Amino acid sequence: MKRMRSDPPRRLRAALLSLLLFSSPVQATLTVFACEPEWADLVHRLLPDARIDVATHARQDPHHIEARPSLIAALRRADLAVCTGASLESGWLPMLQQRAANPRVQTGEPGLFLAADHVQLIDAQPGFISPFAGDVHPEGNPHLHLDPERLARVGQALSSRLKQLLPERADEIAARHDDWQRQWAERMRQWRAQAAPLRAMPVVVQHGTFAYLWRWIGVTPLADLEPRPGIPPAPRHLQAVLDRTRAAAPVAIVTALHQDPQPARWLARQLPGQPPVLRLPATVTGVPGSQDDPGPAPDLDRLFSHLLTALVEAHARQPSNPDGKRPEPADTPPAGAP
């Protein structure tokens, strides 16, 4: 878990506070607990002076976090918790809420903001979920932050919530939100243009991490290496995927940074054409205000740029069509097939 601003020692802070109390009024701000880095970045855009603790990072699988003591302490001091919902954090957030004993961030209170409450999700699966089906989310696919349009909607809802919690700064938050929406709409236009050649590109994926991104750019994955979420792919399933994708010649195999690349690499070696295995960050890799290396996606804008650039490069690098056009699958003889 990363802190975003350095924390002066307590005594010094108390002294500063008492000094400030007798001088000009301190601008009210919030201490925010962000479950995932994408929400930390969104909060930072709307309220740059918020003190943000991020619970996870791009190299961790957010489904399997444990409710460890550092997260309990971070939630204890939060005024607002911003999380995805849709059962993504159901394995650890309720335990954190119980142990932190912070009345502000309990379920149903204004201090808990769940992004999934404000947008429509895909692949909802209500009804009985067998324990052999993996980590199925009945509400739908929770990785909604990878759709720029849903992200805009969440940004709108989040700015409303921030205004509800800090009414004295509502105008300022509204102005920042409008700025961000304007920039975001402009970026979306650029990304749509950049992603135009990717439409109907064949890819193999692992888990539904990027499902919203595929829908936004018009790609239908050929196969999923991990159809039962959270359960590592079995050899029999890998063989079935190989058989199905051999003729279709996928452009790339896309996995997330926190996933084990071994199954993807195995498949790439077996396929004719040896498509590249792209290990892409599923979320923002940077923590604003931190001194660490921010990685390839320091914020939301550059996350989408990075993802689209990687996909466009893979698409352009196909050996059989330097001009970027896809051959029909029937025209491609399966090279190296037995």
Place this chain on the structure above:
Amino acid sequence: MNRAGRRPVLLPALMALPLMAPLAAAPAGSAPVPPPPVAGALPHETGTTAVAPLAPAPMVAPSAGATSTGAAPVPPPSAPSPNTIRLAQRAFSDATAASGYRMNAGSPWQLGLVLDVGATSRELALGMRQQGLGLGHSDISAQGGLGRHLDARITLAAHHHHDELEAHLEELWVQSRLLPHGLSLRLGRMASGLSPLNEQHPHADDFAERPLAWRAFLGGHWFDDGLRLGWTAPTRHYVQAGMEVFRGRQLIQSATPATGHHRAATGVLWLRSGGDLGMAHSWQASVGWLYNRRVATEDAHHHHHGHGADDGHDHAGHLHAHGAAFSGRRLWLAEINWKWAPEGNNHRQQLRLHGAWVRVTGLTPATPRREHHDAGVLSLVWRFRPDGEVGVRHERLQVQMPHNDHFHPGRLRETALMLAWKPSHRQALRLQFSRQHDAVSIVPTHRSVMLHYVIGFGAHEAHAF
């Protein structure tokens, strides 16, 4: 968090009605959300304290082609999907929030069932699993909110003991949600917070049997009737202090007449702390103290453990504890958990270290202080892939067994090696080899092999540390 003063609910409810119509008519599937208008004020941003139109912009586009993704043609409107209903509830909730009325207050109710079925070659001394095929600690539980201010939980547990299915009520508590300053109050039947491991259900353990210290002094998993007051400090490092008062009937099931009448017979105090070291390491340490006024009868002791061959009792393997097998007036417990995962990604690989030390003093009212029970455990578990773990555990027990007017020492060592396959967090298949040795006055089980399978349905148990 300033809210406007109390307003009637009716007015915001009426204003929210126009919202419901477009949402109910929305198609059940795939239209992505269009970007909100960029320029100008959005309809609901009229001010900070006005109650009136807090109607957010429509969340689902009406069908006509505002999408750029080339998604399939939108199907005709049908009955609202669960998604749409949820969004409508949220819109209503947002619209009425400023009036102080909150819909969907509290946590939703969730039901869970865990079954633990195992086969054991030989029952361990002080063991919880019976020989042969049997149900290990299985339970069914429901947890949710009772309005805004309370959370509640009920758990019924069952296990096999000598081919008889024994069931008991394990948890039935209500807990505060909104107390200030990090306080929390829990009332009812609950697992004691004396140690983090004690709060965990046995089917979630890393090994097939609880450590000896818990089996000997706490009946495996000590739950009791009473109240708990907890406090989480607002510090950078996690610090939690807790105090509990219990009836003590679950700890000492049959007490002497002189001590059995106490209504609040057991008190517990504990302190926990923990934190992270970098991205990869995390730890938690806790100390606990238990004060117990109930003195177990001698019959209880005879029931719990044999006295060796000279007594003519053959209690080999029949050391099944209901409540504490060995008890005293005061119990001290120190526990540490240390976990390491490369880059903090505990799903792929993780190393877990667990250690605890327990001492019980004040064995009977007349006992000199230096007579005590001791137990210690150290275990190491390595998750080498997302679905596989291997672990080793070593433990020691030293007790003073009362016999008429004197004590004679008892001792036991146990070593276990386990291999587990966990394809998801709902299932575990574990093979464990256990060996009890260096025993004095307790009949050890020299070798035991256990194979057990745990499967969970419904709401899965939260990943406590």
